[in-house]
Amino acid sequence: MNFLEYTNIVLQATNEVPLTEQQHQHARGLHQFVKEAINRAYFDIIGEYQWPWMQPGENDSSNGTPELSGERSIIPTTTWTAIPVKNPYKDSIDWSSIYYRDPEGSKVSLKFLNWEEYEDNQDRVDSEGSPKYIVQSADGRSMGLFGLPKDPKGKLYYRVWSRPSRFDLALDNIPIPDSHYTVLVDGALHHSWSFRGETEQAQIAYARFEKGMKKMKQKYTNQTTRMRWI
Numbered sequence: 001m002n003f004l005e006y007t008n009i010v011l012q013a014t015n016e017v018p019l020t021e022q023q024h025q026h027a028r029g030l031h032q033f034v035k036e037a038i039n040r041a042y043f044d045i046i047g048e049y050q051w052p053w054m055q056p057g058e059n060d061s062s063n064g065t066p067e068l069s070g071e072r073s074i075i076p077t078t079t080w081t082a083i084p085v086k087n088p089y090k091d092s093i094d095w096s097s098i099y100y101r102d103p104e105g106s107k108v109s110l111k112f113l114n115w116e117e118y119e120d121n122q123d124r125v126d127s128e129g130s131p132k133y134i135v136q137s138a139d140g141r142s143m144g145l146f147g148l149p150k151d152p153k154g155k156l157y158y159r160v161w162s163r164p165s166r167f168d169l170a171l172d173n174i175p176i177p178d179s180h181y182t183v184l185v186d187g188a189l190h191h192s193w194s195f196r197g198e199t200e201q202a203q204i205a206y207a208r209f210e211k212g213m214k215k216m217k218q219k220y221t222n223q224t225t226r227m228r229w230i
Contacts, residue, residue: 004170041187183212
């Protein structure tokens with residue numbers, strides 16, 4: 001569903017006149033606040049969680065093939081590798097998800113170090129003889145594997161997530177499954193009723209929102225994760 005559709009559902013639920021696409025772009029007053037309420041509710045849902053639908057669908061052949069749904073891989077041939085995302089402004093690598101799998105298939109967990117931590121421990125990290133650390137470069141554009149395995153057939157596995165962003169245009173698609181659209185609506189209604197001073201209505205909407213969030217988390221328990229935004 002798009003931004004306009006959500007806006008009109010919330011407006012109708014608060015006894016307000018729905019908008020056309022052109023009116024949506026130039027909304028004022030309460031109509032403009034409803035648009036803001038939808039953005040707020042969206043970020044309330046996203047929060048610290050990354051839901052399965054926040055993973056970009058495309059997977060370049062250069063990244064290898066996914067081992068699991070949403071997982072990508074790359075063969076590290078040098079210590080430092082460019083972060084494998086097409087658009088770093090839109091997508092972000094999940095540093096907490098990175099691990100190494102050797103040619104025999106054994107999984108090796110890697111400890112994440114930012115650049116400051118790497119500089120403080122450089123001598124020890126650089127001397128590591130087997131994969132143990134994943135390091136983010138100072139400019140945030142590369143990742144370093146320490147130590148680099150001698151056998152180049154092993155792979156690094158990682159996940160990429162779309163960064164949440166505000167919606168502005170009427171036809172902007174809101175990346176939440178339509179089956180859960182009522183959760184976003186209830187969240188937006190909570191903010192809208194609060195803005196209008198309708199405390200009881202706001203509390204009712206928030207209770208529905210929390211109930212919907214609980215069901216979503218239960219449904220996606222094995223797929224949601226808390227990620228390290230960099």
